[in-house]
Amino acid sequence: MDYLKKKEKKTLPTNVTKEQACTRPFCFFCTMKEPNSFKRRAGISACFKELPLREDQGNVLVLSSLWNVAMAHPDDPEFPSLGIFDCMARFIHKGINNKSTSWIQRDQNIFIPYYAAHVIGSYTMNKAAFAEKAVASGVIPPLLELLRGKMSWVEQRVAVRALGHLASYERTFEAVAEYEEEVVNLAIKLASTCLDVVYVSFVGVKDEIKRQKYHCNLLTRGVGGFEMENCKAEEWASQLQCWSLYILNCFACKERSLNLICKGNFLKELCGMWGGLANHSSPAGIGLVRILCYSKYGRKKIAESKVVIESLCNLSRSSDDWQYMGIDCLLLLLKDPNTRYKVIDMAALFLVDLVELKSLGDRSNLGEAITKALLLNELNKNRRIEKCLEEVWNLKVQRRKKERLLSEEKIEESRVLVDLMKQEANHMFCIGEIEEAIKKYSEALKMCPLGLRKERMVLYSNRAQCELLIGDADAAIRDSTRALCLSSPVNSHSKSLWRRSQAYDMKGLAKESMMDCLMFINGCIKSESSKRVKVPYYAARMISKQMDATWLFATARSKMATVDDQDFQEIKEVQKSESRVNLHESSSDKQDYHDEMMRIVMQKKGLSTIFEEPLTQLKEESWRTMERTKTM
Structure with missing residues (x-):
C-alpha cells in the first residue's frame, strides 16, 4: 500500500492537511504506517468500522485516497478483505440520509458518496469474489438510492458503473435482479434522458459561478478551466449512458425484462445512442440491439420497427467500428423465418453491396455469409428485390463458375481490355460527359474478372464520383461501398471514403x-512522409460540419432552444435546483470547439480519447460472452 502514501497529496484540493489529520485520535494514514502487518490489518479493519461514525473533516481525504488505490490496484485483496465495502455502503447511506442536514455540506463531505460508489465499482470490476463480498456487505440498496437520483447525475454515473459490474457476474446477478423491474426501468430512463440532464444542469450553464462547484472539481480534479470541464462532462455523460445500457445488456443476455427493454420508443432511441467520439470503446445502443437479436422476442420487436432496421442498414454500410454488429443483426433477422419477410425488402438493398467482403474485424468470409442469407429459399414478389437477388446470384455463383475456367492468358487479355475502357471512361469524365462515363465504367465492370479486385475497386470508385456529380447520392453510396469492400484492408480506399462521405452528407x-471523413483523414495522415501533416481543407470543413450535427449534446441543445418543448420542461423540473442557464451558444464557442477537435486530430493522428476507465475492461466471461463470442 505504498501507493496510498504517494497519492495522499494528489487528491482534490482540500483545507485538510496531512499534519492536521495526524492530530486526530484515530488516523487512517497513521494506521497505514504501522510496520507490523498484523497490527496494521487489524487497525485498518477497525478504521473501516469507525470512519462512517466520525464527523471530522478528514474523511474526504481518506475516501479520495482509497479511490486512488482502488483505481490503481483493483485486484489487490487487502482492503476488500478488511471491510471496505461495508464502510463504503455506510458512507453512501449516511450521505443520502443526511442530504437535508448540514453534514453533507460540511468539510467537503459532498464528495464522499461519489468516492464511495467509485471505490465499490473499481474493486468489483475484475473479480467475482470481490463482487460477492460487496453484495454480502449490502452495497446494492445504497447504490440504488444513488441510481434513483437522490443526489445528482455525477453520483448516478458511478452507481450505475458499480451495479453494472455486479450484474455481470453469474454469482451476483440475482442479487441485482431482486430489484429487476426497478433497475431496468431506471436504466432505460437514465439512458434516454441523461444527455439532456447533463447538458441542462452543467454543459449548457455558461456562467461558471452557477455551475455546481463540486462537479467542476470532480471533473477536472481541481485543475482545469471551463473548456476542460465541458470535455470531461461530455465524456462522463457518454459513460453514464453506456453503463446504463450495459446493465440492460446483462438482463437482455438472460432474456429477462425483454418486454420492458423492447418498447417501441426505446428501441428507436437506441439507434441514436452511439457513444459519441468520447466513448468509442463501447458499442452503446447497437450492442444492446444485437443482444436482443439473439432472442426470438427481441427479433420480433426489432423487425417491427422500420427506424431500427433502417439504422442497422446504414450501419452495415459504414466505416464505424461497429459495422460488423449491424451486419450481424441483419443476418440474424434474415435467418429467422418469422422476421425474414419483414426485413428482406430493405435489408437486401443494403447487403447486396457487401457480398464481396472477405473479412471484417474477427469475422472471416463475411461476404459468403451475407450471400447465403440473401439467397435463402423463396423468391421475392417485389421486382426490385428480385432483381437485387438476381444480381447476387449472377455475381457470386454464375460468374464465379465461368471464370474458374478462364486461363491466365484470357484473364490478362481481359485486364488490358478493361484498362482501355477505363481510360476511355476517364476521358469522357474529363470532358464533362458524365453519363457516358458512367455507362463506360459499367461496361468495364461487366468485362472485368472477379479476381481482379483492385481494378474493380477503382472502377466502382470512379463511377461513384460520376454519380456524385449528377446528384445520385444513393448510387454513389452503393458504388463507394462496393469499392471499400474490395479494398485491402476493408474500408481503406481513401478516394472511396471521401466520395461516400460526401454522398452521406447529401x-x-x-x-x-x-x-x-475521419477514416479518410487518417489515411491522409498515414500516407504523409513528412513530419508536417496537412489535412485537406475540404475534409476539415466536413468534419467541422458533421461534428456539430453529431455532437453528443446536439439534441439537448436544440431542446434548450425550444422552450415550448414539453420533454425539456420536464427535465428542467427535475433540475429545478440548478440556476437558469444561457439558452444559446455563441458562434465563436462553436468555432473554438471545432478548432480544438482538429488540433486533436493532428496531434493524436486520430480521435483517440484517454478514459478514466475503459468500458470494455470487464471480465472475459461477461463482456466477451455478451458482445464478442456469439457466432452466427
Missing part, C-alpha cells in the same frame, strides 16, 4: 459522413 446522414 442524404443528411451526419454520423456516417463523419466516420468516413
Whole structure:
C-alpha cells in the first residue's frame, strides 16, 4: 500500500492537511504506517468500522485516497478483505440520509458518496469474489438510492458503473435482479434522458459561478478551466449512458425484462445512442440491439420497427467500428423465418453491396455469409428485390463458375481490355460527359474478372464520383461501398471514403459522413512522409460540419432552444435546483470547439480519447460472452 502514501497529496484540493489529520485520535494514514502487518490489518479493519461514525473533516481525504488505490490496484485483496465495502455502503447511506442536514455540506463531505460508489465499482470490476463480498456487505440498496437520483447525475454515473459490474457476474446477478423491474426501468430512463440532464444542469450553464462547484472539481480534479470541464462532462455523460445500457445488456443476455427493454420508443432511441467520439470503446445502443437479436422476442420487436432496421442498414454500410454488429443483426433477422419477410425488402438493398467482403474485424468470409442469407429459399414478389437477388446470384455463383475456367492468358487479355475502357471512361469524365462515363465504367465492370479486385475497386470508385456529380447520392453510396469492400484492408480506399462521405452528407446522414471523413483523414495522415501533416481543407470543413450535427449534446441543445418543448420542461423540473442557464451558444464557442477537435486530430493522428476507465475492461466471461463470442 505504498501507493496510498504517494497519492495522499494528489487528491482534490482540500483545507485538510496531512499534519492536521495526524492530530486526530484515530488516523487512517497513521494506521497505514504501522510496520507490523498484523497490527496494521487489524487497525485498518477497525478504521473501516469507525470512519462512517466520525464527523471530522478528514474523511474526504481518506475516501479520495482509497479511490486512488482502488483505481490503481483493483485486484489487490487487502482492503476488500478488511471491510471496505461495508464502510463504503455506510458512507453512501449516511450521505443520502443526511442530504437535508448540514453534514453533507460540511468539510467537503459532498464528495464522499461519489468516492464511495467509485471505490465499490473499481474493486468489483475484475473479480467475482470481490463482487460477492460487496453484495454480502449490502452495497446494492445504497447504490440504488444513488441510481434513483437522490443526489445528482455525477453520483448516478458511478452507481450505475458499480451495479453494472455486479450484474455481470453469474454469482451476483440475482442479487441485482431482486430489484429487476426497478433497475431496468431506471436504466432505460437514465439512458434516454441523461444527455439532456447533463447538458441542462452543467454543459449548457455558461456562467461558471452557477455551475455546481463540486462537479467542476470532480471533473477536472481541481485543475482545469471551463473548456476542460465541458470535455470531461461530455465524456462522463457518454459513460453514464453506456453503463446504463450495459446493465440492460446483462438482463437482455438472460432474456429477462425483454418486454420492458423492447418498447417501441426505446428501441428507436437506441439507434441514436452511439457513444459519441468520447466513448468509442463501447458499442452503446447497437450492442444492446444485437443482444436482443439473439432472442426470438427481441427479433420480433426489432423487425417491427422500420427506424431500427433502417439504422442497422446504414450501419452495415459504414466505416464505424461497429459495422460488423449491424451486419450481424441483419443476418440474424434474415435467418429467422418469422422476421425474414419483414426485413428482406430493405435489408437486401443494403447487403447486396457487401457480398464481396472477405473479412471484417474477427469475422472471416463475411461476404459468403451475407450471400447465403440473401439467397435463402423463396423468391421475392417485389421486382426490385428480385432483381437485387438476381444480381447476387449472377455475381457470386454464375460468374464465379465461368471464370474458374478462364486461363491466365484470357484473364490478362481481359485486364488490358478493361484498362482501355477505363481510360476511355476517364476521358469522357474529363470532358464533362458524365453519363457516358458512367455507362463506360459499367461496361468495364461487366468485362472485368472477379479476381481482379483492385481494378474493380477503382472502377466502382470512379463511377461513384460520376454519380456524385449528377446528384445520385444513393448510387454513389452503393458504388463507394462496393469499392471499400474490395479494398485491402476493408474500408481503406481513401478516394472511396471521401466520395461516400460526401454522398452521406447529401442524404443528411451526419454520423456516417463523419466516420468516413475521419477514416479518410487518417489515411491522409498515414500516407504523409513528412513530419508536417496537412489535412485537406475540404475534409476539415466536413468534419467541422458533421461534428456539430453529431455532437453528443446536439439534441439537448436544440431542446434548450425550444422552450415550448414539453420533454425539456420536464427535465428542467427535475433540475429545478440548478440556476437558469444561457439558452444559446455563441458562434465563436462553436468555432473554438471545432478548432480544438482538429488540433486533436493532428496531434493524436486520430480521435483517440484517454478514459478514466475503459468500458470494455470487464471480465472475459461477461463482456466477451455478451458482445464478442456469439457466432452466427
